[in-house]
Amino acid sequence: MITNIDSLFKNADPIIAGILNDALSEKEISADDGLKLFKVQGIDFHLVGLVADELRKRRVGDIVSYVVNRNINFTNVCIKQCGFCAFSRDFREEEGYFLPNEEIVRRAKEAYQLGATEVCIQAGLPPDMEGDLYEKICRDIKKEIPDIHIHGFSPEEILYGATRSNVSIEEFLKRMKEAGVNTLPGTSAEILDQKLRDKISPGRISVENWETVIKSAHKMGINTTSTMMFGHVETLEDRVKHIVRLREIQKETGGFTEFVPLNFIHTEAPMYKHQLHEGIRQGGSGNDVLLTHAVSRIMLNNSIDNLQMSWVKEGQKMSQLLLMWGANDFGGTLINESISTSAGSEYGQLLKPKEIRRMVKEIGRIPAERNTHYEILKKFDGEEEIEDKLDNVTDKQFGSYVELIKINKYNYKNPRKQ
Ligand SMILES: C[S@@+](CC[C@H](N)C(=O)[O-])C[C@H]1O[C@@H](n2cnc3c(N)ncnc32)[C@H](O)[C@@H]1O
Ligand SMILES: Nc1c(NC[C@H](O)[C@H](O)[C@H](O)CO)[nH]c(=O)[nH]c1=O
Ligand SMILES: N[C@@H](Cc1ccc(O)cc1)C(=O)O
Numbered sequence: 001m002i003t004n005i006d007s008l009f010k011n012a013d014p015i016i017a018g019i020l021n022d023a024l025s026e027k028e029i030s031a032d033d034g035l036k037l038f039k040v041q042g043i044d045f046h047l048v049g050l051v052a053d054e055l056r057k058r059r060v061g062d063i064v065s066y067v068v069n070r071n072i073n074f075t076n077v078c079i080k081q082c083g084f085c086a087f088s089r090d091f092r093e094e095e096g097y098f099l100p101n102e103e104i105v106r107r108a109k110e111a112y113q114l115g116a117t118e119v120c121i122q123a124g125l126p127p128d129m130e131g132d133l134y135e136k137i138c139r140d141i142k143k144e145i146p147d148i149h150i151h152g153f154s155p156e157e158i159l160y161g162a163t164r165s166n167v168s169i170e171e172f173l174k175r176m177k178e179a180g181v182n183t184l185p186g187t188s189a190e191i192l193d194q195k196l197r198d199k200i201s202p203g204r205i206s207v208e209n210w211e212t213v214i215k216s217a218h219k220m221g222i223n224t225t226s227t228m229m230f231g232h233v234e235t236l237e238d239r240v241k242h243i244v245r246l247r248e249i250q251k252e253t254g255g256f257t258e259f260v261p262l263n264f265i266h267t268e269a270p271m272y273k274h275q276l277h278e279g280i281r282q283g284g285s286g287n288d289v290l291l292t293h294a295v296s297r298i299m300l301n302n303s304i305d306n307l308q309m310s311w312v313k314e315g316q317k318m319s320q321l322l323l324m325w326g327a328n329d330f331g332g333t334l335i336n337e338s339i340s341t342s343a344g345s346e347y348g349q350l351l352k353p354k355e356i357r358r359m360v361k362e363i364g365r366i367p368a369e370r371n372t373h374y375e376i377l378k379k380f381d382g383e384e385e386i387e388d389k390l391d392n393v394t395d396k397q398f399g400s401y402v403e404l405i406k407i408n409k410y411n412y413k414n415p416r417k418q
């Protein structure tokens with residue numbers, strides 16, 4: 001516990017010390033003050049991290065949670081062309097793939113047998129999609145594996161499903177819930193500013209619709225995660241406003257389980273590769289990523305308990321540091337990862353449970369497996385180790401995104417050519 005605050009802050013900028021004292025008194029930090037924390041220099045930088053770590057400890061203790069899950073990105077064919085997305089393919093392209101439902105179910109079952117409690121399902125938006133495709137996917141999975149948690153279908157996908165089914169967002173969510181969806185990923189948020197979205201991803205779900213999907217889901221008991229993609233063309237003002245927006249939603253509904261800052265992977269992202277925007281950045285730098293997590297913890301601490309860092313984007317050692325800068329969740333084992341991988345991330349697609357536990361123990365914290373609702377399933381607070389089935393596999397056996405697009409094993413049947 002931090003006890004002698006005065007001595008700690010004696011060399012700090014008095015304004016920053018004031019904001020950090022407010023944070024330690026668990027007062028709500030405004031967008032203006034959050035912005036000041038983003039602009040710190042020298043010793044103040046470290047103090048922001050220290051305070052975020054203290055708040056994390058008070059809020060959720062020393063447990064670092066993780067979920068045993070599998071991503072199923074069932075198609076990369078997409079009608080949209082978001083500037084940051086290297087994953088999607090136009091329907092005319094050879095590299096388009098589309099996993100049939102039997103393959104989706106097979107992957108879910110294989111993951112379940114290896115100990116997964118969750119499948120995370122997200123994909124491109126295929127043209128001429130049958131309105132009930134997402135419902136069918138959920139039904140087929142739940143028929144075979146009733147116990148697996150379906151975390152799937154971002155607000156962008158929910159809106160697309162509703163549009164293709166010709167029903168309201170509320171009605172479509174109701175159908176998805178009946179079909180077996182349990183929670184939604186809070187992706188397609190990026191930065192919730194309409195002008196910025198129109199610039200980097202014209203035609204993407206609007207801020208208004210994103211909020212409608214999220215609030216409607218929360219109101220019918222479907223929780224969601226929340227995210228922010230940063231390190232591209234947004235300003236620091238955009239980031240703090242985004243965080244405040246999520247905080248306001250949370251005050252109204254209480255339906256966010258976690259917040260995940262997603263660092264922009266630039267290498268293969270079309271808007272970086274083709275330099276579509278002046279001043280476009282290469283994702284957040286090491287110090288920026290640390291600050292982004294710490295400021296998120298400080299600003300959201302009274303409303304969203306869990307702050308997840310993304311090992312796929314940050315790598316394993318940076319992830320360890322982020323756990324000391326406000327984060328308390330390691331995310332998932334993932335098994336298959338296509339979105340960051342296609343954009344150029346090099347941190348692999350499977351993190352084994354024993355590796356996660358080792359990394360958590362190395363920084364003196366307590367690893368624990370959780371479910372998607374953040375209920376702790378197994379805590380590893382002693383010396384004892386168990387072998388998870390997933391610890392004895394090689395990631396090669398699960399197939400990769402590169403294989404899918406190169407071999408094009410699951411051919412995409414272009415509905416406009418039939
Ligand atoms: C690729 S989409 C998949 C689901 C659905 N098509 C959608 O757009 O909501 C999921 C999220 O991945 C993230 N993402 C995509 N490309 C990225 C990149 N180059 N760097 C970091 N995050 C990225 C974005 O936050 C996006 O909302
Ligand atoms: N699926 C990806 C995640 N995170 C998902 C989480 O593991 C999990 O589903 C969530 O915690 C639900 O509670 N993060 C990534 O960066 N990339 C993914 O593909
Ligand atoms: N972490 C997100 C999912 C996600 C998937 C793919 C990404 O590239 C980023 C995020 C969630 O569980 O809500």
Ligand code: SF4
Nearest residue numbers: 078080082085088124
């Ligand atoms: S981010 Fe989603 S909607 Fe946008 S192009 Fe990629 S897959 Fe399509």
